[in-house]
Amino acid sequence: MYIELKNINKSYGDFKASDNVNLEIEKGRLVALLGPSGSGKTTILRMIAGLERPDSGEIIIDGKVVNDIPASERGIGFVFQSYALFRYMTVFDNIAFGLKVRKMNKAAIKERVTELIKLIGLEGFENRYPSQLSGGQRQRVAFARALAPNPQVLLLDEPFAAIDAKVRQELRKWLKDMIHKLGVTGIFVTHDQDEAIEVSDEIIVTNKGRVEQSGTPIDIYRNPTTAFTSAFFGVTSELKDYKAFKSFDEVDEYDRAIVRPEFVKITKKSEVQKYKSSAVEGRVETVEFRGNSIEITVSCNGSIFSARRSLDEPAVEVGETVDVFIYRIFITHGDSVKLLKNNAVREETVVI
């Protein structure tokens, strides 16, 4: 493992920002730290960078314990959420800063900076000040500045948070390609699950200072191992009484029953429902066009939850009575989660 955190604890006063954090990251991977606000993502990043000291535990990078190595000697690139560009320096000087510190000669600096400016597509902007750039351009300068000294590790704190949706989309792809092209190990913080799923090779889910789960995006999505992850990922709704839905095993003790839209099949009365005998009737509450699908909320057995229908299927209307069939349910109890499959379904055909 290239980066390892072992039993890391960090408190601010009596608030535990990191609670026995353990994580491992392989070289060359781009990993997302995903969790709700205040869950300790930035704290983890700052400890890896050396801007914050853990109270206990070990941080290991490339086989060396780096706890006592100051930030200035760790050789880690860091992109701040606010970018933290040097506002009294031009784009060129911002990117050159880390190279000048290394006492590189002038010609080599110029060459490297020019190369990076080309990489981020900001030719002609060399002499502008950060205040004269757009958010997306600043983000790219911050990225180039962090990459200039050739760091082996790049940490990014919510790199896309301040950028509008369209540019964000482009930058995400750009970041992913760039990191893989350069062979850098990257960790980026986000609280946007779409972003985590789209950009990262691996996701680490944090909650209340703890690491809840880590794995590939698809793995975490399919097999949440904790109550928190099962409810956090995807568009989730809660069933008030899952036993009212037919053909599920009985679980004695449980806290919550959670469904995602893709667990739910909605059919009009005029359509064929394969598992008719296990379906229950529900009422359509809202119908919303979501670009590539129709999102429907139904009320059924006292619960309200979402489902999707494709655009090709006949439209349903608000107030319409429909058949509702549920393929799967996440049942949580304490910190653990269990997946219940509808017994009416023999073959596993749920497409995620």
Add this chain to the structure above:
Amino acid sequence: MSAENKQVISREGSTDIHAQTAGSKAVKYILITLSVVFLFVMLVMPLITVIYEAFRKGLVPYLEAVSDPDTISALLLTLEATVIAVVINTVFGLFAAWAISKFRFHGKKLLVTLIDLPVTVSPIIAGLIFVLTFGRQSAIYPFLESIDFMVVYAVPGIILATVFVTFPFISREILPVLEAQGTDEEEAAALMGTKGFTIFRRITLPHIKWALLYGIVLCAARAMGEFGAVSVLSGHLRGKTVTLPLQVEILFGDNKFMPAFAVSSILVVLAIVILIVRSIVEYIGKRRGEK
């Protein structure tokens, strides 16, 4: 726009209030007239009087009064105290502002309050405090006497008093700028391998440069005019512990009005020089900020 630049502008008064919020034309002219009249009565008239009185008996008596050895020595002492106060308070102001804005520590609020103390305490009281601390009745007096270092009724006392009353000016100017800036940029520089002082020189100093200069100007202006605390500590030993404001007082007390005004005119000239320097600093600072 940078934080310090905003500050500079707001200090000047708002130049372009939005029409809807400003009220009618009549209000505008009444306010302007009032301000002008007020300024004239409070500022311009006294200044003209000073200059008029100073030159009433002609240029020769004026030059005589101004080149009086006591006056020259008072001018030199004033400049000496001012320069030392500016240097000490610049160093202290930078350290304090840096510590307050960049670190978390216990007693931070107390430190901020203490920095403001000199402006809230009456200068006379401040002077008395130093007399009690360093004078004959103090516990450390025997020690001071043994090393032959007199504070009260001596130059060190004058300097001490001047430093004390101008204490908050520089740190107060820098602090808001440093606080608005946060620590991100310094951290970014540190992560790129930069160490302590270089970070200060390359990243922090450019931010606070104009605020610092402005603070220095204010500090110098205040130091030159200081009367109260200095008066208590000085002992009025002519040619030794008398600053310009004290010299004016002495001459005035001796009913030498023309010389008193002549010496005052030196202070007026110094004040005008500082005003000009201030305007230049502001102008350049603003232009830099807009770039």
